[in-house]
Amino acid sequence: MAADAHACETCPMHTEMAQLGSAVGGFDSVIALAGNPNTGKSTLFNALTGLKQHTGNWPGKTVTRAEGAFQFGGKRYKLVDLPGTYSLLSASDDEEVARNFLLFGRPDCTVVVVDASALERNLYLVLQVLEITDRVVVAVNLIDEAKRRGIAVDARSLSRDLGVPAVPIVARTSENVMGLLQEVANVASGETVTRPLRSKGTPEFERAVTRLVPMIEAAAPGVPNARWIAIRLLDGDASVEEALTTGRLAELVAKQQTPDQRFSRKIALQGAQ
Amino acid sequence: MSAPAVLPADIIREAGALRRSLAAGFREEVVTSLYGEVERVSRRAVRDEGARPLELDQRIDRIVTSRWLGLPLMLLILAVVFWLTIIGANVPSAMLAKALFAVEDWAAAGFTSLGAPWWLTGFIWHGVFRGLAWVISVMLPPMAIFFPLFTILEDLGYLPRVAFNLDYLFKRAGAHGKQALSMAMGFGCNAAGIIATRVIDSPRERLVAILTNNFVPCNGRFPTLIMLATVFVAAAFPPAVASLVAAGSVLAIVVLGAIFTLVVSWVLTRTILRGEASAFTLELPPYRRPSFLRIAYTSLIDRTLFVLWRAILTAAPAGAVIWLLANISIEGVSLATRVANALNPLGWAIGLDGVILLAYIIAIPANEIVVPTMLMVYMAQGMMTELDSMDGLRALLVDQHGWTMLTAVNLMLFSLLHNPCATTIITIYKETLSAKWATIGALMPLALAFIVCFLTATVWRLLF
Numbered sequence: 001m002a003a004d005a006h007a008c009e010t011c012p013m014h015t016e017m018a019q020l021g022s023a024v025g026g027f028d029s030v031i032a033l034a035g036n037p038n039t040g041k042s043t044l045f046n047a048l049t050g051l052k053q054h055t056g057n058w059p060g061k062t063v064t065r066a067e068g069a070f071q072f073g074g075k076r077y078k079l080v081d082l083p084g085t086y087s088l089l090s091a092s093d094d095e096e097v098a099r100n101f102l103l104f105g106r107p108d109c110t111v112v113v114v115d116a117s118a119l120e121r122n123l124y125l126v127l128q129v130l131e132i133t134d135r136v137v138v139a140v141n142l143i144d145e146a147k148r149r150g151i152a153v154d155a156r157s158l159s160r161d162l163g164v165p166a167v168p169i170v171a172r173t174s175e176n177v178m179g180l181l182q183e184v185a186n187v188a189s190g191e192t193v194t195r196p197l198r199s200k201g202t203p204e205f206e207r208a209v210t211r212l213v214p215m216i217e218a219a220a221p222g223v224p225n226a227r228w229i230a231i232r233l234l235d236g237d238a239s240v241e242e243a244l245t246t247g248r249l250a251e252l253v254a255k256q257q258t259p260d261q262r263f264s265r266k267i268a269l270q271g272a273q
Numbered sequence: 274m275s276a277p278a279v280l281p282a283d284i285i286r287e288a289g290a291l292r293r294s295l296a297a298g299f300r301e302e303v304v305t306s307l308y309g310e311v312e313r314v315s316r317r318a319v320r321d322e323g324a325r326p327l328e329l330d331q332r333i334d335r336i337v338t339s340r341w342l343g344l345p346l347m348l349l350i351l352a353v354v355f356w357l358t359i360i361g362a363n364v365p366s367a368m369l370a371k372a373l374f375a376v377e378d379w380a381a382a383g384f385t386s387l388g389a390p391w392w393l394t395g396f397i398w399h400g401v402f403r404g405l406a407w408v409i410s411v412m413l414p415p416m417a418i419f420f421p422l423f424t425i426l427e428d429l430g431y432l433p434r435v436a437f438n439l440d441y442l443f444k445r446a447g448a449h450g451k452q453a454l455s456m457a458m459g460f461g462c463n464a465a466g467i468i469a470t471r472v473i474d475s476p477r478e479r480l481v482a483i484l485t486n487n488f489v490p491c492n493g494r495f496p497t498l499i500m501l502a503t504v505f506v507a508a509a510f511p512p513a514v515a516s517l518v519a520a521g522s523v524l525a526i527v528v529l530g531a532i533f534t535l536v537v538s539w540v541l542t543r544t545i546l547r548g549e550a551s552a553f554t555l556e557l558p559p560y561r562r563p564s565f566l567r568i569a570y571t572s573l574i575d576r577t578l579f580v581l582w583r584a585i586l587t588a589a590p591a592g593a594v595i596w597l598l599a600n601i602s603i604e605g606v607s608l609a610t611r612v613a614n615a616l617n618p619l620g621w622a623i624g625l626d627g628v629i630l631l632a633y634i635i636a637i638p639a640n641e642i643v644v645p646t647m648l649m650v651y652m653a654q655g656m657m658t659e660l661d662s663m664d665g666l667r668a669l670l671v672d673q674h675g676w677t678m679l680t681a682v683n684l685m686l687f688s689l690l691h692n693p694c695a696t697t698i699i700t701i702y703k704e705t706l707s708a709k710w711a712t713i714g715a716l717m718p719l720a721l722a723f724i725v726c727f728l729t730a731t732v733w734r735l736l737f
Contacts, residue, residue: 038558052571057430057561060454060472083471092474117559120315127307145559150322158318172564197314199306208291215287218279233288234295245281 019050020069027078029188035113037084040141044171045081063094088128105256109188116146130196138166163195343438356520362414373406404592407645420572428563446535447542449478459489464700487693488530493640505681584641599653624683624730690722
């Protein structure tokens with residue numbers, strides 16, 4: 001069903017969407033929800049999966065990786081809600097959960113949820129995510145709140161500049177969530193080809209990266225995002241060096257395929273409370 | 274065809290060599306260009322239609338985070354929440370108790386008339402079922418009121434303001450300001466509070482937050498505090514102000530817990546977890562209207578019923594254990610009495626008694642069942658009392674088992690300070706991956722509870 005992405009707001013998509021709760025088996029694609037803290041990732045997660053992941057109006061509410069599922073356009077999707085993070089370089093445990101999944105979890109599409117009222121600050125993470133994957137959709141959330149503050153975000157302009165789809169939504173009321181899902185489906189299936197905005201380093205820098213990437217791929221076969229690892233190594237990131245030498249890298253990659261097992265899901269539910 | 278093996282050490286050496294060959298500050302260039310990009314993209318996408326700050330938000334924030342009003346206002350809000358919980362839970366608790374104990378009598382009589390052996394009737398109905406009945410009637414009403422109220426505050430966006438107000442105090446204690454957030458989660462469940470410390474990026478400060486989270490009374494301990502505040506402390510005052518006094522004493526215990534958190538953090542950061550408090554940024558989100566339907570669902574179904582279910586799962590076996598202890602006798606003295614007698618000297622020294630200590634040992638899996646366990650041991654020891662009212666409870670504890678105001682106060686203190694439940698200890702282990710910190714997290718509060726209760730008991734006995 002190669003629906004025109006822009007026509008989706010008029011078509012009866014509602015009949016094609018189903019919340020599947022925590023039945024994450026047998027999915028076709030994996031979708032990751034990333035974004036700064038308190039931008040409404042968990043609210044969107046709940047709206048899509050029908051789960052009741054705890055939400056709250058404060059940054060730092062989600063500290064674990066929550067998984068749920070939904071069906072859209074005849075396909076099943078596994079949705080992974082990640083803790084909020086301002087940057088992929090920061091180091092607290094909750095942010096590491098998010099970073100590791102984005103880098104090593106091989107999501108078919110990453111939805112970066114941004115707060116329309118604070119677009120500039122939220123864009124740093126978007127650009128960092130674009131550095132590591134082509135398959136990104138930006139969800140411009142909280143547009144209602146932004147409107148009340150006299151701020152309007154032009155999603156088309158954003159989409160053109162970033163080279164990936166950008167969709168305005170209100171997660172709380174599920175406004176335009178169907179439009180978002182259509183873009184996500186197209187990116188995940190490869191139907192939409194993105195041209196992500198990437199800052200190029202100096203030619204010497206790019207040469208150094210190009211030299212390291214095949215070495216990393218040979219040393220740790222199957223590790224996604226060798227480019228990111230190469231850049232971190234050039235930066236002298238001790239934790240990445242350690243992950244590479246101890247073989248923890250392979251372990252990290254494997255871990256992203258299983259649910260966050262450090263504590264029971266129940267405690268995560270009431271306790272990310 | 275396999276690629277020639279590349280050793281990680283080679284890659285790191287190569288990366289080091291390349292790094293040296295690159296112009297110094299190559300990363301700054303990249304970062305600067307990223308910032309430039311962000312500014313350009315954002316300027317083009319954002320249409321400023323006369324952007325106005327949320328004036329009402331700012332005005333509210335000037336009051337709730339003000340230097341002089343911030344803390345008193347926070348205490349007032351907490352007091353109101355406790356007061357609503359206490360007055361709201363009183364009647365439903367009594368009704369539930371009455372109904373469930375009627376079921377117990379009726380079903381036990383039914384069993385007997387059907388010719389079931391006395392031990393079967395006793396084990397199932399006076400053991401397992403009675404344990405459940407106590408937990409449900411003591412826990413359900415306060416939780417069903419406290420959780421929604423707390424979630425409303427959370428959805429409004431009040432928690433980051435609390436962290437803002439307390440930041441100064443945590444800094445003085447050498448701890449992280451975000452510890453206030455994990456403490457707030459601890460009100461629901463300490464295991465959850467410990468997981469919430471993940472937002473603290475410094476491992477040292479995170480450990481401080483983990484080790485002190487226990488000093489926030491979780492929902493398993495709240496019913497204990499509420500019951501003691503209502504039955505003992507408030508009963509000494511005229512009925513008109515009784516509920517206010519009860520709320521005030523629960524608040525006092527919570528404030529005391531916060532003081533212990535700060536003092537213990539201070540000691541930890543100057544001994545085994547030495548270091549300076551790190552700076553951090555915390556966004557104060559706009560106030561948002563809570564969605565009441567969702568709150569009703571999450572706080573009643575997810576929190577209340579989940580916590581209650583956990584309590585039931587531990588209360589049923591605990592009820593069985595108590596019934597066995599009370600009904601297996603050696604030389605005519607039941608095991609419960611023997612154990613309680615053996616613990617009595619220790620209990621007396623800290624202003625409690627052997628039965629209370631026995632209840633705490635049985636309740637290690639879950640704090641929720643301390644009071645029910647204690648009451649069941651008392652009842653198994655003495656004569657049966659109708660416990661469908663707070664007066665009946667008071668009569669049982671004071672007249673039959675010699676409770677005084679000291680017992681009530683020290684039990685509140687012990688409940689606040691003693692070791693976390695088994696789930697929480699396991700969570701500490703999983704989050705720190707260290708048996709050492711899990712052990713310290715369990716024993717340090719226990720030792721503190723004994724020391725503090727011993728001191729208050731000693732001083733009390735010298736004075737009165």
